[in-house]
Amino acid sequence: MKPADLFGRRRRRFLRRALFLFLCAFSPAPFSGADGRYTVEGIQFIPPAYYVGDRVELRAVVRASSGAQVLAPKQFPRVEWGEFHEASIVPRDGFIEIHIFFTAYQTGDKTVPNLVCGDVVLQGLNVSVRSLTEGAPQEPAPPHGNLLLPSTRLIIALAAGLLIVLPLAGLAGFVWLRPWLNKVIAYYRQRRPYRKLKKDLALLRGRAGEADSRQFYISFLDALKRYMNRHVRANCLAFTTRELEAVFRASFEDSRDGRGFLDIFRFGDEVKFGGRECSREKRLQDLGLASAILWRLENSKSAAKKDPRHADL
Amino acid sequence: MDIQQLQEELGSARGLYSQARENISAAIVGQRDMIDGLFMGILAGGHVLLEGVPGLAKTLAVKSLAQAIDASFKRIQFTPDLLPADLTGTLVYRQQTGEFVPRKGPVFSNIVLADEINRAPAKVQSALLEAMEEKQVTIGDNTYPLPDPFFVLATQNPIEHEGTYPLPEAQLDRFILKVLVRYPLVEEELEILRRAGRGNLGAVSRALFPGDIRRLQDVIGNIGVDERIELYIVSLVSASREKQRGHNSYSRYIEFGASPRAAIYLYRCAKVQAFFEGRAYVMPEDVKAVAPAVLRHRIVLSYEAESDELRADDVIKNLLGAVSVP
Numbered sequence: 001m002k003p004a005d006l007f008g009r010r011r012r013r014f015l016r017r018a019l020f021l022f023l024c025a026f027s028p029a030p031f032s033g034a035d036g037r038y039t040v041e042g043i044q045f046i047p048p049a050y051y052v053g054d055r056v057e058l059r060a061v062v063r064a065s066s067g068a069q070v071l072a073p074k075q076f077p078r079v080e081w082g083e084f085h086e087a088s089i090v091p092r093d094g095f096i097e098i099h100i101f102f103t104a105y106q107t108g109d110k111t112v113p114n115l116v117c118g119d120v121v122l123q124g125l126n127v128s129v130r131s132l133t134e135g136a137p138q139e140p141a142p143p144h145g146n147l148l149l150p151s152t153r154l155i156i157a158l159a160a161g162l163l164i165v166l167p168l169a170g171l172a173g174f175v176w177l178r179p180w181l182n183k184v185i186a187y188y189r190q191r192r193p194y195r196k197l198k199k200d201l202a203l204l205r206g207r208a209g210e211a212d213s214r215q216f217y218i219s220f221l222d223a224l225k226r227y228m229n230r231h232v233r234a235n236c237l238a239f240t241t242r243e244l245e246a247v248f249r250a251s252f253e254d255s256r257d258g259r260g261f262l263d264i265f266r267f268g269d270e271v272k273f274g275g276r277e278c279s280r281e282k283r284l285q286d287l288g289l290a291s292a293i294l295w296r297l298e299n300s301k302s303a304a305k306k307d308p309r310h311a312d313l
Numbered sequence: 314m315d316i317q318q319l320q321e322e323l324g325s326a327r328g329l330y331s332q333a334r335e336n337i338s339a340a341i342v343g344q345r346d347m348i349d350g351l352f353m354g355i356l357a358g359g360h361v362l363l364e365g366v367p368g369l370a371k372t373l374a375v376k377s378l379a380q381a382i383d384a385s386f387k388r389i390q391f392t393p394d395l396l397p398a399d400l401t402g403t404l405v406y407r408q409q410t411g412e413f414v415p416r417k418g419p420v421f422s423n424i425v426l427a428d429e430i431n432r433a434p435a436k437v438q439s440a441l442l443e444a445m446e447e448k449q450v451t452i453g454d455n456t457y458p459l460p461d462p463f464f465v466l467a468t469q470n471p472i473e474h475e476g477t478y479p480l481p482e483a484q485l486d487r488f489i490l491k492v493l494v495r496y497p498l499v500e501e502e503l504e505i506l507r508r509a510g511r512g513n514l515g516a517v518s519r520a521l522f523p524g525d526i527r528r529l530q531d532v533i534g535n536i537g538v539d540e541r542i543e544l545y546i547v548s549l550v551s552a553s554r555e556k557q558r559g560h561n562s563y564s565r566y567i568e569f570g571a572s573p574r575a576a577i578y579l580y581r582c583a584k585v586q587a588f589f590e591g592r593a594y595v596m597p598e599d600v601k602a603v604a605p606a607v608l609r610h611r612i613v614l615s616y617e618a619e620s621d622e623l624r625a626d627d628v629i630k631n632l633l634g635a636v637s638v639p
Contacts (some may be wrong), residue, residue: 204527238634238636238637238638240597269596273535273595274316
């Protein structure tokens, strides 16, 4: 025999003895049936110490002869101190475990009535229900503060910090971004009439051959007037062509552009009010001329803004 | 009418008008607005109210117009003791036949100058204004038509209101135009001085016959007015009646706006203005050009306008600047 095997056998023997002593120490004394067909070798409560309302398992280790039948009780006796819930039979190697679950509602030592588990009768059992107030101070404990979830204080601190920091950061960002935003908005607004006009002119170019001359020039000149309205910040819609002449003179750096615009308006007036007809080519020519003049006007405006000499304009 | 044909007729009609205008200008130094106003009134078939201080050649202008047109002309000086019969005429008893015969008053002329119309009482003003509207006068049991053309030029002084009878709005509305006669420019006044010093006030030679006036009116009647111009005229007149009392709105300065008659006169005068410009069609600038003279006596200004020392022309300028042109 190897020394290792010898040592293992000794250890198993020691463990078996220790278990036996433990069971003897913490279990009621084993008892046998009257006919000697079974022996209750141990009674164990899990958990060993329990309180009112706890679900407790009563585990009985029974060694029964081959003729004895061990069954879970079909009906539990009614007791004043609590109630039985369920039972199960668990066969083990050489013995049987009976698991009975109950809940006690009263404190103190209580007698368990006989529990009939087939041929096995568990009798003379006591339960000892402990009280939470045992050994507690007589005076009631002072009230607890609010219970907080873990990290609650950290989260609150972070939130408070954010509440203070975020508006300040927003304000700082706004102050920093405002000039830039203003520039973007101003640029967008400044170019809006031109974008709208370009869209209108593109639409007119597409319909240059379809609409009659009068309708074409009504739409065309109205679009130009709306643009000039925003460009010079005056009510150009209420201006006649003669009044617009002065506006054009003041608006265009190149006097040829002003004259070109004026010619378009004068010709348009003849078409609108004098019933003059015009070809598709003439309409497209006027559209092209207007687009070119407006492009120059917009570019000169942008250049004037970039030029520091025009900063105050 | 064909546009080409109209343009040709317009050309010859303008020739006549230009000649008459030149002839009057030979007698009157400056005062272009007044002379244009007189022609506009007569060609639009309406009557003109001239407002200006004494000594601005109002009477001379009207006399010259009558001479240039070769039309009969009468001047009536309105005074507080004037009676309607002094104006329209009356029935006179003829001893030889023992019957009443009508004696026609000075109103039976082509051109009548009602000088200082606001100095006569309301009944005299009414008699003249009725003749202006109906173009006929009833004497006794008979109604007599007034000569054609019949053109009344009334004057009033803007500074002396003592002992006057201001024309009520309803009667002012009968005048197609109210022309403000302004002081001449310095160089014009100098020219007047020189002419007066030489005793040469200029003679006006005839350029038009009363029949020519009818012909010019017919040509002007054929001048085209686009529907958008018509809408613009109506928009202007109805805008004067708007009751938006916004702080920046011109309408808070207007107590009562112009009547639909103003729209009719605006329409007619815009055509005449287009004729003056040599166009066979009316443009928005024609309407704008005549709007002050047509509207200034038809708009009753509010207390706010008075307190802001605004005149009707200022309010009309705002009105014209607010209504979109076609």
